[in-house]
Amino acid sequence: MATLNIPEIPKDYDAASIEERCRALWEETGIYKYDPNAPGEVFSVDTPPPYVSAAHLHVGHAMSYTQAEIVIRYQRMKGKKIYYPMGFDDNGLPTERFVEKTYNINKQKTTRAEFRALCLEETRKGAAQYEELWRSLGLSVDWNLRYSTIDDHCRRTAQRSFLDLYGKGRVYRSNEPVLWDVHFETALAQADLESMARKGKMHDIAFSAKADGSPLVISTTRPELIPACVALYHHPEDERYAHLKGTTAVVPLFEHEVPILTDEAVDPAFGTGLMMVCTFGDGEDVRKWKRDKLATRLVIGPDGKMLPSAGEFAGQTAEIARNNIVGALARAGHHLKSVSVEQNVSIAERSGVPVEFNMAPQWFIRVLDIKPQMLARSAELGWNPEWMKVRLDHWIEGLKYDWNISRQRFYGVPFPVWYCQACGEAILADEASLPVDPLEDPCRLSACPACGGTDLKGEPDVMDTWMTSSLTPLINANWAGTPGRKGDMSLHPMTVRVQAFEIIRTWLFYTLIKSDAHLETLPWKDVMISGWGLNEHGKKISKSDLEKYTDKDGYNRYEPFGVIKKFGADALRFWAAGSHLGQDMRFNEKDVKDGRKLAVKLWNAARFVLMQIEGFDPEAPRPSFADRMPEDRWLLTELNRILPGVEAGFEGYNYAVAREAIERFFWATFCDDYLEMVKHRFWKPELYSEEARVSARATLWEALRVILGLYAPFVPFTTEDLYQAIYRPVEGTPSLHITAWPTYEPTRTADVPEMQVVMAILRAVRQLRTEARLSQTRALEAVVLDLRTASDELKGVVHAMLPSIQAVARAGAVRFDEASYPADVAGLAVGIVAGELPEKVVQA
């Protein structure tokens, strides 16, 4: 007879060795490899390529990536073909800033080649660190599908995108005022701004009317822009200034003459109702400048310092010039008063300095004309959670500028463009030649097709990093047709984009634009937006958290490698699944212990099952559901009944809902109740038939297997290791993670009403034992049941369930007598008779 060779499982749970075994197994078996030829529906995931600049990895990163990965593991077990790539974003300002800081250098003091080499090196190091974290966390990424936004394939894809958009008239080049970062000395897009509240001063400054020299008072927080003033404005219906129509004013100190104009947007109640418009204080100035064809008087240079046009203030930073100009105005009698005000200023997200405007030719992608189309795309998309949708919609509605994709930086994807130095004609690269670097590669033409000029120079700017990362679905689908690259257009649109909320206006929005422009589709069917893991105080985990809380052994509570080492990867993953999708969650180290406890509990429950099933033959026929003992039918029923809810949770990306249901079943029903009851059948064989034990063994074997499957997405290491030891020899499938997801079995689901009585007695006996200060497992002489007020039905159940009742009470006998403790069943009271206590061993 074939009997199971009962495997040995070490008594102690050792996360590190389990993780080591599993990582090796997953590597060898290649179970996470995407196979385009396998049967089944594809489930493809567009994952965020992290920035190397975010090298301060913390548990918040682990949280959001894990939340998505749990759902992916579920889908894999549902039989989907998983396309789960990982990318690294190594373009752009974040990397440049990181390199600048790390090496304490800046753009001026290094060559382009040197700087790029450092960026590449830091990128390589950062990516390696990320990859190690993802592997430690057990993310089931197919590392063959890796991409890096600076690699040839991605540069090619980004440049092809540019050419395609150019061909479609969606991209244009224009010399107009652009948002400018005076630290990095580059243009920015609207999405690269943040706002910062600060205290400022509002100054009342007297201009004078050209005609009669009478004072015209304006209020401004930016007096340093007075030399840049090109007009004064008031509301068209403001009686106070009606007489100024068609006249001009003289700018104090600088003495140039500016027109006085009207605009509906001027608030007559603000300040004096008269405002100055400059080159350029804000987007409103730009609007008026364009509409009214105002003069241009740029006074702030690309580096944020005042230009010669600012006269004696040239060379000063805007901030210093602000004070100096106020001083000069005061001395000249033009400064009337100052009041402190709270103001919101736009700062550059990457450098943190207030943005200015600058003028330089830039490439733009037209987006303002397709707002309604983008809102429609947003509505088509499956948002999880749903309420995240408004964040995108508000952003789209509030867009003011087309997307500027030119960056005056070193490290990024070049534009595939050369310009004729004679006439300015732009000459684009051939698609076949991509990727190109126009600063190194020659132009495909030797002469300008417009004017015949032969001096053709490459575009020195690079593209906005989002120009590339907005293409991740197309990078994955090899839209650019890069030879040898995996993936094809059947992957587009993808199944789901996973990301956190802060990049909705950038990554999500730009990706929608690209797929719409290139292919007229959504990039994905669904989007899954995670929240953030916060520090103990409910704030974003910062670099200072990673420094401040580091102990003398180098351990830091927010640093994921250390947390994994201390509690195990499964523990950290389990914590990550604790908050509902989209919701932020505070990280407390002690909460990771819950995950650790679960892993240990699974381990020990499995050990217990193995101890009890000795002699069990998994290949022999098992008793049918109807032939099992009531406890066993009850257990299987309870287990079956959680499955639809668990599945519905996962299908809606609600891993947390699934986790709660599984948790309740495993901990309370399986461990606390069922395992405690079933022990008796093995410990008191004289009270039970062999059939009862056969039924128990079959049920334990089956239930543990389902439990491992259900927990597999959450704690993949522990469940895999147990599966390998116990079930793989029988089932053969090389990994738990590619076995079938447990399915609801209606034929193994049936109410077992008599178990309500047994469970009520179990609860009563536990209570009585606690009150009597008796151990829960010490054998009682007897359990007393008071059935004097019981219905005949109840009496019948009690008599039918006597062995079970004796089991839950761990009593030598069941007696029917008076008892005082009311059970949770009408007409039943319970008592216990402890009997002789065993003699205590007295320690000397």
Place this chain on the structure above:
RNA sequence: GGGCGGAUAGCUCAGCGGGUAGAGCAGUACCCUUACAAGGUACGGGUCGCAGGUUCGAGCCCUGUUCCGCCUACCA
């Protein structure tokens, strides 16, 4: 200024097709018990931010309001 989340036990979070609240941790008591002491059993602990309203009945629906976080906005 507008919007979106959150506000429930000391802590972290569930509960929301309305029927006077749950888990884990922390606390207390007991149990060295043949899976598990990083355990088990039991207990204590909440006027569900505040104020109104709808309803026989409201953490759950409506209105207003206060904090916290985030997004967004030209008040120069």
